[in-house]
Amino acid sequence: MARIGVLGGIAAFALVFALLFRLHPYAMGAERITQFFITEDGYLMLTLARNLAIGLGLSVSEGTIASNGVQPLATLIYAVAFWLVDGDKLGGVSIVLGLMVVIWIMAALAVRRFAGAVLGPDDGEGSGLRAGILAWAVAALWSVGPLSVRHSMNALETGLYVLCVVLFVLVFGRIAGQARRLETGEMLTLGAMAGLAFWARNDAVFLIASLFFVRFVYGWTLAAVGFARAFWEGLVAGGVSLVIGLPWLLHNKIYFGSFVPISGTSQSHAAAIGGNLDILPAKLFETMFPMLPLPGFAETSLPVQIVLSLIVLVVWSTFLWRIWRAGHPLRLALLGYSLFGVLQCFYYGTFFGAPHFLSRYLFPLSPLLVTAAVAQLIWLAGRLRLMRLAEAGLAASILLGVALTLNLARPGQNVQGHFQVVNWVRENVPEEDWVSAVQTGTLGFWHDRTINLDGKVNPDALAALLTEGHFFNYVVQNEKIRWLADWYGMAAFGEEPRGGFRDVFEVVVADEAQNLAVLRRVTPE
Numbered sequence: 383m384a385r386i387g388v389l390g391g392i393a394a395f396a397l398v399f400a401l402l403f404r405l406h407p408y409a410m411g412a413e414r415i416t417q418f419f420i421t422e423d424g425y426l427m428l429t430l431a432r433n434l435a436i437g438l439g440l441s442v443s444e445g446t447i448a449s450n451g452v453q454p455l456a457t458l459i460y461a462v463a464f465w466l467v468d469g470d471k472l473g474g475v476s477i478v479l480g481l482m483v484v485i486w487i488m489a490a491l492a493v494r495r496f497a498g499a500v501l502g503p504d505d506g507e508g509s510g511l512r513a514g515i516l517a518w519a520v521a522a523l524w525s526v527g528p529l530s531v532r533h534s535m536n537a538l539e540t541g542l543y544v545l546c547v548v549l550f551v552l553v554f555g556r557i558a559g560q561a562r563r564l565e566t567g568e569m570l571t572l573g574a575m576a577g578l579a580f581w582a583r584n585d586a587v588f589l590i591a592s593l594f595f596v597r598f599v600y601g602w603t604l605a606a607v608g609f610a611r612a613f614w615e616g617l618v619a620g621g622v623s624l625v626i627g628l629p630w631l632l633h634n635k636i637y638f639g640s641f642v643p644i645s646g647t648s649q650s651h652a653a654a655i656g657g658n659l660d661i662l663p664a665k666l667f668e669t670m671f672p673m674l675p676l677p678g679f680a681e682t683s684l685p686v687q688i689v690l691s692l693i694v695l696v697v698w699s700t701f702l703w704r705i706w707r708a709g710h711p712l713r714l715a716l717l718g719y720s721l722f723g724v725l726q727c728f729y730y731g732t733f734f735g736a737p738h739f740l741s742r743y744l745f746p747l748s749p750l751l752v753t754a755a756v757a758q759l760i761w762l763a764g765r766l767r768l769m770r771l772a773e774a775g776l777a778a779s780i781l782l783g784v785a786l787t788l789n790l791a792r793p794g795q796n797v798q799g800h801f802q803v804v805n806w807v808r809e810n811v812p813e814e815d816w817v818s819a820v821q822t823g824t825l826g827f828w829h830d831r832t833i834n835l836d837g838k839v840n841p842d843a844l845a846a847l848l849t850e851g852h853f854f855n856y857v858v859q860n861e862k863i864r865w866l867a868d869w870y871g872m873a874a875f876g877e878e879p880r881g882g883f884r885d886v887f888e889v890v891v892a893d894e895a896q897n898l899a900v901l902r903r904v905t906p907e
Contacts, residue, residue, distance in 0.1 A: 666694045673779045759776065854881035
């Protein structure tokens, strides 16, 4: 019992720490609240959420540019925060911070429930470690560490999506993992959970397809409900999910010409095929072992890629093999969840750009991968009679995650990266002037008259990128743009000949130390 008490105590300590760390900006003032957790893209979502709350609809740029470059469910939730404070920016951000903490708590409890259901009444190998303790340990390991903290507190949909994914998998496992016909109510429930996951993030179509596919094959073959009945179950559940997701899909298609939000098109239109495959093994490894972040130089090393790929594949595949061989009640759900992971890896590794976001895109797999790693550790330790060592290793992993999270609070370790641009604009740009930038999440939230150039939330800029391959004509012809302000690299635009850009804009700030560049439209004499 003492062994169980030690691991349980460490898990409890880590979870309390994870809660306090996520809450600590409240004790440190407005600067910490606005700059510590919320990312550049998080501010893009908050801009649309705030404009929706104050009656400007889904829009940016002081309500003048309609946009769908967000995921809808989180945007609607965050809009409530700004509605409660009549659009006050600091007040809304403060409430959003609290909402993210609440969503993380719900997700951590869901991960604990998932891990407990996977591990069963005990670890399955007679080690004496109860699944309840292990489940809390999994939840603690999942909750600490830089990746989990950043992804669950980024003001995007990431934490909410993980919650929806885990709940969907649990409900699916309870309903669809049985060798019998599904009742109508059960089919409707599965469809509703699928629709909710889609509203959280539209790549849930991979999860929906994966889970419903494995149920169809299982129902048709092993469950012996017949082809027609298995097909009907998938048709009903899938139809319900489509009906739930249809308003968002139609909104996108009617007003923006594509079912995919413009943010997705913006990030993928110039992606090289297979452009993210070189870092995929490292990101999967870090997702499976959140207490072991890798240095950047190791991510693209071929020997490292091979070793990490083998580790992830061996742990993941042997975990699934053991689960299926044992006839685990969640075997169908875990197979579908894993197929979803394969599709995620294939799509984001092969066809999508934005390699710096790959870790976030894979984060919905973290409950599965962390649970698989812990389950395999306990199984192997049980076979080798090294349970004390395994428990010590798990406890050390949790504490290492705590230490890495603490490191984020050191000065310069978790810098938001865009407030130098916000501060310069506040101090130097007249209120009535319009500013433009490639990265307009943070700037666009704090300075309403900001026009986006990378197309994530600006359909006109995206159209220019898709048709011309650049936005320089768009900027030159949009005469209300008086300033451009962004990171230091923008200073190179001062020599850009396309569209006559260099004749229209002059560089007024090029500060590499501050990572800041500012250009101003030349006023004719």
